Amino acid sequence: MxxxxxxxxxxxxxxxxxxxxxxxxxxxxxxxxxxxxxxxxxxxxxxxxxxxxxxxxxxxxxxxxxxxIEPDHSKYTLLFNELNSGSKNNLYSKLLGVNATNPDAAICQKLQISCDHKVVVILRLLYSNEGPIAYDVKYIPYDRGRPIVEKAIEYAALPDMVAKKSSPFAIKKELCIYIEKSNQEINKSLCLPESEPLLVVEQSLYDYENKPIGLGKTYYGGEHGKIRAYSNMRE
Amino acid sequence: MxxxxxxxxxxxxxxxxxxxxxxxxxxxxxxxxxxxxxxxxxxxxxxxxxxxxxxxxxxxxxxxxxxxIEPDHSKYTLLFNELNSGSKNNLYSKLLGVNATNPDAAICQKLQISCDHKVVVILRLLYSNEGPIAYDVKYIPYDRGRPIVEKAIEYAALPDMVAKKSSPFAIKKELCIYIEKSNQEINKSLCLPESEPLLVVEQSLYDYENKPIGLGKTYYGGEHGKIRAYSNMRE
DNA sequence: AAGTGGTCTAGACCACTTT
DNA sequence: AAGTGGTCTAGACCACTTC
The missing domain is CATH 1.10.10.10 (Winged helix-like DNA-binding domain superfamily/Winged helix DNA-binding domain)
Known part of the structure; x- marks a missing residue:
């Protein structure tokens, strides 16, 4: 010893x-x-x-x-990566589509841009050997000469998509987990009953000046929608 | 300076x-x-x-x-306390019932006890000035001479309920967030439509020997079911 | 052999709190 | 005045990596 x-x-x-x-x-x-x-x-x-x-x-x-100290019992650590969904080791990604559009008002507000601002929308299906796991949508404001590398679109997680000249340490991230009503297109892609509600993990990324630089929404259906966090002083 | x-x-x-x-x-x-x-x-x-x-x-x-280092973009901090639901500062708790019963098999399995083992079940309604926020259920194995203080039942968070002779630092905690189908009794208590799905935050507590010592399920409906986490290297 | 980080010593002075 | 933690110095030896 x-x-x-x-x-x-x-x-x-x-x-x-x-x-x-x-x-x-x-x-x-x-x-x-x-x-x-x-x-x-x-x-x-x-x-x-x-x-x-x-x-x-x-x-x-x-x-x-x-x-x-009086320990803080409300603090947990959550590990989230849309491409590495916890238990499933082998998670694949299939690109469903990419386009530059004007998204709806809710998305524009979250990205703090006006409604006529173009946004790159990336649609992907995440699946394992046993079938589809999640439906993934990214919204990235199209401007500031921020190139989105082609390879990254299919196989990258959001933080790597918006990798910039500045430092990867400067990114601020937020997650919001909530239920969203079933969506016909998404439920179909995930082979779920039409009425099944979806668990959404919404990921917001901000740059050094707290400007939104990317928004990701990952929709999980059925048994795959389990988000875990833990806290352990013993390790 | x-x-x-x-x-x-x-x-x-x-x-x-x-x-x-x-x-x-x-x-x-x-x-x-x-x-x-x-x-x-x-x-x-x-x-x-x-x-x-x-x-x-x-x-x-x-x-x-x-x-x-290459920063770990998948790590987040999640703050959860069923009695202090993030945005809402003034959260009250109303005791709906306490009893010692044999819960269903799923709960017994999570508590690693046999089906004939008595469990203390505590039902509470969490609400703010504007109405009900969440429905809260605690399952605490009834044994080992672990007294549950009467005051704690109504106003305490789970870690404080199972406070023990040993250290509050020795507790291991896990959260699991998922969707549960609507439940007639819970939806009614939360003034929600019968069919509305519920966001569940399931809290598992383990003692020093990794024995389960408590299980909490907090059910959020509608707009209140938003769990947030964040990550920031800048602060 | 020279440079690196990892561990450790035996001091020192400071601002602060307690008595 | 005495004790506490906060900062800092100027050394030392070790195991490790590089050349």
Whole structure:
């Protein structure tokens, strides 16, 4: 094993917290006390404590000390990629159509453009070996000399479609998950009964100045419409 | 302003990454070079770099150097608390009923208990000033001398209901979001048309040994069924 | 052999809180 | 005044990669 000292101290403290020996509100020993106890330097202790801080277990107040935090039970991590739908490993994409049109008012509003602004609309069907999984629509404002690479249209996820001169880190993303009434064309493409409601994952992308640069709507039907999120302090 | 040195260096590097001056795959200067350039010590430089690492911008390889990461575009943060439904600040809770029963097979399976195991079922209606928002059901296995505080039943979120002797950090949580066919009783409670489908947020809680300790299902109808998630490297 | 990051020491000064 | 965390210095040795 031979863990570094800071790792060892980190594990011990984390363990005490997970076992409930240290509870929210409790104060930790001071840096100097811990350094003495573990026969190490203050810096090494600080390394352990800063890791516990980063992982959301403790916080510190100058002149006072370190305290166990009240955990935030409402925070989850959600992994979403329309081309990599969780459980299904082998997800394929089939291009149904591409065109530049004036979309309806709701889409224009979300993209913060006027109604006469041209928008590239990309329609795709996502399917596995067992059949269709989802119907996918992208709306990308057609302007600013932002080229959309041909290859990307069929096989790329939205963030990669709108990849720009600037940094991929500068993109801000939002998801909104909701039910949409059945849509004749989509339900047909997904081999679903006409009246079946669809689970929509709507993905909005914004650039560095918070301008919308892309909107994606992925429609899931039946058993495929399960979006998962998780939260775990233990790992 | 008078920022500490490590903060200053962190901001400068983060800025270069966000502006695209440093792209994924690029290598950073070495710790020693940066320390010289900024007339500071290696430790101070390392502090800046470890912060960039923590925030997912860079990674390092011993003997090689620091590299800009390819950002993970599929990761989102989702905030969910059945009693604090995002936009609506004032959310009230009305207890509809509590009983100990044997729930159906699907619930038993999710709770990993046999079908004759008693389960506490808590039914609540969540509403704002403008009317009902959601219908909420909790299933809590009735055993192990886990007391459920009376006050908690009406006004607590699931993680607080199953608060235990052990630590609140030890709980593992999962969410699953999906559509469920309309339910006569629920739709009526939510003042919805009989046939309206419902958006379900299913919350599973596990203890330190990965044993299920609680299951919550929150049913949203119509306009209230919008679950949001976000991702932002810029903040 | 030289350079890189990973770990660690033994100090120092500061602003802050507590007594 | 004494103790706390926040910042910082100037070293050191190690394992690793590159040349």
């Amino acid at each position: 031979n863990l570094p000292i800071y790792r060892h101290l980190f594990n011990q403290l984390k363990d005490k917290i997970l076992r409930g020996e240290l509870k929210p509100g409790d104060m930790l020993q001071s840096e100097n006390e811990l350094a003495q106890q573990y026969s190490t330097s203050r810096l090494t202790v600080r390394k352990s404590l800063s890791m516990l801080d980063n992982e959301g277990f403790i916080t510190s107040f100058p002149g006072k000390g370190y305290y166990i | 008078n920022l500490p040195i490590y903060r200053h260096l962190f901001n400068q590097l983060k800025d270069k990454i966000l502006r695209g001056e440093l792209k994924p795959g690029d290598m950073l200067q070495s710790e020693n070079e940066l320390a010289q350039q900024y007339s500071t010590s290696r430790l101070t430089v390392r502090k800046s770099l470890s912060m960039l690492d923590n925030e997912g911008f860079i990674t390092s390889f011993p003997g090689k150097g620091y590299y800009i």
